[in-house]
Amino acid sequence: MIEDPLGPLDPDFAAAFKRDDRRPPCQLYLVSPLDVAGAFPDRLARALDAGPVAAFQFRVKDINQHDAARLAEPLQRICADRDVAFIVNDSVSLAKRIGADGVHLGQDDGDAREAREILGPSVQIGVTCHDSRHLAMEAGDAGADYVAFGSFYPTTTKEVKHRPDPVILSWWSTLFELPCVAIGGITPQNAAPLIAAGADFIAVSGAVWSGDEAAAVRAFNELLG
Numbered sequence: 001m002i003e004d005p006l007g008p009l010d011p012d013f014a015a016a017f018k019r020d021d022r023r024p025p026c027q028l029y030l031v032s033p034l035d036v037a038g039a040f041p042d043r044l045a046r047a048l049d050a051g052p053v054a055a056f057q058f059r060v061k062d063i064n065q066h067d068a069a070r071l072a073e074p075l076q077r078i079c080a081d082r083d084v085a086f087i088v089n090d091s092v093s094l095a096k097r098i099g100a101d102g103v104h105l106g107q108d109d110g111d112a113r114e115a116r117e118i119l120g121p122s123v124q125i126g127v128t129c130h131d132s133r134h135l136a137m138e139a140g141d142a143g144a145d146y147v148a149f150g151s152f153y154p155t156t157t158k159e160v161k162h163r164p165d166p167v168i169l170s171w172w173s174t175l176f177e178l179p180c181v182a183i184g185g186i187t188p189q190n191a192a193p194l195i196a197a198g199a200d201f202i203a204v205s206g207a208v209w210s211g212d213e214a215a216a217v218r219a220f221n222e223l224l225g
Helices: 012-016 039-051 064-079 092-098 113-118 132-140 167-175 191-197 213-224
Strands: 027-033 057-058 083-087 103-107 123-126 146-149 180-183 199-204
Touching: 012 027, 027 213, 039 064, 057 064, 064 083, 083 092, 083 123, 083 180, 092 103, 092 113, 103 113, 103 146, 113 123, 113 199, 123 132, 132 167, 146 167, 146 199, 167 180, 167 191, 191 213, 199 213
Parallel strands: 027 057, 027 199, 057 083, 083 103, 103 123, 123 146, 146 180, 180 199
Antiparallel strands: none
């Protein structure tokens, strides 16, 4: 838990929350597994063809940039053919190298202002803000295009150190136009409270790639309406 300078949120805030009808409905944001070789491009195409997906995040670890770019190429093409934003996790340099639609920065991956200078005005920049309203406001001030809160539920995708309450989504979307992403252990069974709390996107990985990806995308989109 990050010590948020803003203090705890009023628990009654969530009960009073009502989503602004002018805000677009919540959308699906897919995050890749760490292994995107082999048959994964076919799985990605199948997932994207199963229902609306707003964005796909390319998330690989511990490989050099040349190999990462090679793995990204077919996936980027699949996304472009379906008008799905292709977001690179962590690496501004890789995002620039392959002409990605965006980059997602963790708290240790550099500043959104620096990323903007390198990538230009049209590239989407997202920032992980864990459970901190303060970090989210700083990201917005630095020019981020969206902020991500989580992990809302236990997940095997990465080590969980921060567990925000869904009310942080309500607070954010009430005060700020900037979109917010909910991430962490989200499944078709537990996503509804996050959607109701005001998430603009739900970011999902294991719930899609650990089984039938097309069925999972359809299940999420039934919830998203």
